[in-house]
Amino acid sequence: MIPSTQPLSPLRRRMLDDMRMRKLEPRTQEAYIRGVRKLAAYLKRSPDTATVEDLRNFQLHLVDTGSSPVTLNATLTGLKFFFDITLGRIELMAKMQPVKLPRTLPVVLSCEEVSRLLAAARNIKHQVALSVAYGAGLRASEVVSLKVTDVDSQRMTLRVEQGKGAKDRYAMLSPVLLQRLRTWWRLGHAQGKMLPGGWLFPGMAPMDPLSIRQLNRAVHAAAEAAGIHKRVNTHTLRHSFATHLLERKVDIRVIQVLLGHKKLETTSIYAHVATDLLREVIGPLEPMPPA
Known part of the structure; x- marks a missing residue:
């Protein structure tokens, strides 16, 4: 949490303690506080004086002022914590209902676009960090949290500590990715940026990791330099990692493990964007004689 210059009210202090x-x-704490601040x-007046009708009208206000479904649901989650945990009055949320999120397909780069993007990275640290994101299928938070000791060249794995859901897992480490990591380590070590047991991708100061x-x-700079206009x-x-593996006939349950997904249905969305699989399907119109 970013420290505030204003004194904390007892109510906010209690909520902060509950989250801590x-x-x-x-x-997450910042998002929850933001939701309660919006209500106030x-x-x-103080948010702990809200009634069921106040909260219902507040949700209508969020809808009418154009809040996105993601923002609206995030606000409701913060309020639910506040009224349930901090105040012990979850019944006040009875008429607050989350909205259904529209299902959108992820943007995926082709193998050629990924190659161009990585080659266009401004420096070797960024190039290798982005290579890890693609080559091991890691989240941004997982990439920047890697330490030198997480690279296991004997077992050819990357140890991901406390990824999403506060879970440890192992990610794949290909020979090409290992070679790129070694190249970056030699350069970073020579420049004094790599500390023993320190961050694999340090920030401006070696003691701090690269930020998300x-x-x-x-990524944005590399995409622009590579002439890639996708968002x-x-x-x-x-x-792209997951989609390309699926197009290479890797079992979707293996991809699920590599991504660290809890549910297979989360991984199955990549079947909708794996265009190579679609091109292999023979449509029902094909066997028919020409008109």
Whole structure:
């Protein structure tokens, strides 16, 4: 959490303590506080005085002012924590219902586009970090959290500590990716950027890791330099990793494990964007004689 210069109210302090007790991620805490702050601004009074009708009208207000489904649901999640955990009055949320999110297909790059993007990275650190995102299918947060000791060249794995859902897992490490990592390690070590047991991709200071924002900026800069006009970010490389494996006939359950997905249905979305699979299907019109 970013420290505030204003004194905290007892109510906010209690909510912060409740979140800290449960070891919620800083970004989650910020999102929950943001939701309660929105309610207080709407009510123009303390949020703990809200009634069931107040909350219902607040949700209508969010809809009428153009809040996206993602923003609306995130706000409701924060309010649910506040009223259930901090106040112990979950019954006030009875008429607050999350909205259904529209299902969208992920943006996927072709193998040729991935190759161009990686080659266009501004420096070797960014190039190798993006190679890890694509070559191992890691999330941006997982890439920047890697340490030198997480690279296991004997077992050809990358150890992902406390990924999404606070779970450890192993990701694949291909020979090409290992070679790129070794090239980066030699350069980073010679420049004094790589500390023993330190971050695999340090930021400006060796003691700090590369940030997610810096990594996404690197993707955007590389995509622009490569002439790729699709809307891409670091997660696009993870989507491309899964899609390309599926197109190479890798079992979807294996891809599920590599991605660290809890449910197979989450992984199955890539079947909708694996265009190579679609091209192999013989349509029912093909066997018919020409008109």
